[in-house]
Amino acid sequence: MKEKTEGQKIFDQLSYKKKNVYEEADASRIQEIYEYAEGYKAFLDEAKTEREATEAAIAMAERAGYKSYRLGESLQVGDKRYLNNRDRSLILFSIGEEPLAENGIRILASHIDSPRLDLKQIPLYEEAGMAFFKTHYYGGVKKYQWTAIPLALHGVMVKANGESVKVSIGEDASDPIFYINDLLPHLGAKQGAEPLSSAIPGETLNILVGGLPYADKEVSDKIKLSVLSLLNEKYGVTEEDFLSAELTLVPAFKARDIGFDRALIGAYGHDDRVCSYPALTALFAAKDTKHTAIVVLADKEEIGSVGVSGMRSDLLMDLIDEICAAKCAKPSVVRSRSVCLSADVTAAFDPNFSDVYEKRNSAMISCGTCMSKYTGARGKSGTSDATAELVGFVRSIFADHGVIWQTAELGRVDAGGGGTVAQYIANHNIDTVDIGVPVISMHAPYEVVSKADVYSTHEAFVAFLK
Ligand code: MN
Ligand code: MN
Numbered sequence: 001m002k003e004k005t006e007g008q009k010i011f012d013q014l015s016y017k018k019k020n021v022y023e024e025a026d027a028s029r030i031q032e033i034y035e036y037a038e039g040y041k042a043f044l045d046e047a048k049t050e051r052e053a054t055e056a057a058i059a060m061a062e063r064a065g066y067k068s069y070r071l072g073e074s075l076q077v078g079d080k081r082y083l084n085n086r087d088r089s090l091i092l093f094s095i096g097e098e099p100l101a102e103n104g105i106r107i108l109a110s111h112i113d114s115p116r117l118d119l120k121q122i123p124l125y126e127e128a129g130m131a132f133f134k135t136h137y138y139g140g141v142k143k144y145q146w147t148a149i150p151l152a153l154h155g156v157m158v159k160a161n162g163e164s165v166k167v168s169i170g171e172d173a174s175d176p177i178f179y180i181n182d183l184l185p186h187l188g189a190k191q192g193a194e195p196l197s198s199a200i201p202g203e204t205l206n207i208l209v210g211g212l213p214y215a216d217k218e219v220s221d222k223i224k225l226s227v228l229s230l231l232n233e234k235y236g237v238t239e240e241d242f243l244s245a246e247l248t249l250v251p252a253f254k255a256r257d258i259g260f261d262r263a264l265i266g267a268y269g270h271d272d273r274v275c276s277y278p279a280l281t282a283l284f285a286a287k288d289t290k291h292t293a294i295v296v297l298a299d300k301e302e303i304g305s306v307g308v309s310g311m312r313s314d315l316l317m318d319l320i321d322e323i324c325a326a327k328c329a330k331p332s333v334v335r336s337r338s339v340c341l342s343a344d345v346t347a348a349f350d351p352n353f354s355d356v357y358e359k360r361n362s363a364m365i366s367c368g369t370c371m372s373k374y375t376g377a378r379g380k381s382g383t384s385d386a387t388a389e390l391v392g393f394v395r396s397i398f399a400d401h402g403v404i405w406q407t408a409e410l411g412r413v414d415a416g417g418g419g420t421v422a423q424y425i426a427n428h429n430i431d432t433v434d435i436g437v438p439v440i441s442m443h444a445p446y447e448v449v450s451k452a453d454v455y456s457t458h459e460a461f462v463a464f465l466k
Contacts, residue, residue, distance in 0.1 A: 018367045018406050021452035022263065036281075036458060037265060037451040041255040043277050044267045045171075048250045049154045050299045050309070053112035053273060054090045057280055057297055058082060061092055064284040069093075071318060075326035083319060087156075088309040089299040091319055092283060098290040100329040104337030105320065106465055107294045107430065108279040109311065109421055110344060111301035114269035115139030115443045117146060117205055119155075119247040124209070124239060126224040131210035133178075135249065136202070139302030140443050143200040147182035149445055151207065155247035157237050165235045170252045177252045179208045207249055251445040258448060263366070264440075265454070270447040272301065274437040274454055275343035282461030292323060293465050301344070301421055311421035317428055332429070339390065340432040341464055342422035343457070346370050347410050348438030348449075356415040363408035363438035365449075368456040371395075371407050372434040377417025384426035386433035394433060394464070401463035404456055408438070435460065 004012070022030065047053035058068075061082045069081035080094040089112065116138050123133040137143065152170025159165065170177040182200075183191050191199050213222035214229065231237050255267035279295045286293060300310035307313065317331075320338075324331040349362035363370040373391050376383030398405050410418050426432040437457050440448035 018364060019404050020364075020366050021368050021404050021450075021456055022366050024404060025452075033451050033455040034262065036455045037257075039281070040274070040277050040454055041265060041267070044255040044269060044273055047112070047273060048114075048152070048171075048269060049116075049248055050088050050113040051156065051246075052154065053276065053297060054084065054087055057090050057092070057112075057276070058084060060280055060284070061090075066092060066094075071322060075323060077327070079326075083315075085299075085309050085315060090297045091294060091316060092280070092297075093294045093319070093323065094283070094286070094289075094292065095323060095326065096290045096292045098292065100292060100324060100327045100334045100337075102337065103291065104334055104339065105292045105294055105323070107296065107338060107340035107425070108282070108461055108464070109296040109298065109316075109340055109342050109425055109432075110275040110279050110436075111272045111298040111305075111311070111421065112276050113139070113299045113302050114250075114271055114273070115141045115302055117141075117151075117207070117249040119207075119242070119245070119249070121243050121245075122239075123207075123242055123247075124224055124227060126210075126221050129211060129223070130208055131223040131227045133207040133209055133249075134203075135205045135207060137205060138248070142196065142444070143202065143205060144196055145444050146205060147180040147200060149179075150177040150252035151179060151249045152252040153178055153247060154250055155245060157235065157241045157245040157247065159237060159241050159244075165237060165241075167235060167247060178249060180205055181208060253446055263452070264448050264450050266446050266448050268445055268447070270437070270439050270449050271345045271442055272343070272436070274345060274439070274449050275435075275457060278454065278458035278461050279343055281458050282465055285462050286465035289465055291465060292327075294319070298421060305421050305424055311424045316425070335429050338430045339393070339464075340422075340425045340430050341394070341461070342420050342425060342432050342434045343461070344420040344422075344434060344436045345439045345442060345449075346372055346408055346434075346436055347418075347442055348440050350440055356411050358409075358412045361407075361409050362411075363406060365438055365440065366452045367406045367438075368404035369406075369435055369453060369460045370438050371405060372409060373407065375410060375417065375419055375422070375434055377419075378414070382417075382419045382423065384423040384432055386422075386426075387431065390431045390433050394435075397463050398460060401459070401466070403460045403463050405435075405460060 047056040066080045082092045117135040120134040210227040214225040251268040258264040258266045298311045305311040348365045374383040374385040437453045
């Protein structure tokens, strides 16, 4: 190799360049990255809704020795517990021996809800030889992406007697799937001239659910009746039970490797299970940590973090109060010394749409987990903007543990933007910064991430909790 010139040496010393995780890895490390992805893909297929993610996370937690906790129960050092919030969100925590008033709590906060189509409360009707469900979309979806793809029905129905029935149809290869009709191009000239945002109105996102009339000439709405009788046979429910139900349509696709080299993963709901899963695996890996650690898997992030299961609820602070009481520490002091990584996805730079990105400050796929000092839109509106000191603190942890990471903001200034749960935690005087996996086609029915970035996120969280 040719000796480097003085200028080259100084350039290496002084300048910053992102690293590609795959480029830095040898064959055995790439194998490690790919193996980790297998567990993540299994989690994705098992957990397509926040309720299923909560259930899957509880199963993982119990295997790792975590036990259930309800507010008000007593706690002590060494406890590893999980708080199931109405089956829709989950907070896991382990109480370390370190003094809380000195070092605070290490918090990882991610979310487990994803954009999708929810059923209306009176969804079922028939028209022109077909039965349909009415829907109301949840979160930021591009409506045209949801037509003419296979959909699965997930959720719960609560019967008049209070019994809750779990529904899941469309995941097993032998199950039927559901579908939203789209217009044939032969008659689509007018639709094709519409802007993407209005070409598919929300009220046309009706789910095709049947076509076989009930065998009785005397009844009207025969197809609707045959759907109701099948649902009654399988789940013991009536049409009125839809009134107290949470039913949702999600893409019926499984998580699959993408590309000849299998470097990437395609799946529904990477946002934000791709941060939730590493948060869980990092927590379970942090066996000998002295820190008190909390992992939040929140609901309702996609619609503003509102409500009893969203990040704006008091629950996390109530739990911190309980943990502080167990360790005789003052909650306000503990919060002021705590650090939170708000674990959510960011937009990966996409060369097909390069005009909405500013390349130098964009997340590049496979360059590791991405810390965003701030998010927001229109002049940083809606961001908590982490302090330089906090970014420096987290950066030094990553440097100590050899974590490959990058920094970015979501898109070009004035191109749009986005928000996360960071501000709702920071408002409680907890230092918080965003970090997470760069995603291609975010919020599409099938999103793409790099296995390298998923693993880098796991490694970053392990370092943070150590
Ligand atoms: Mn998200
Ligand atoms: Mn999102």
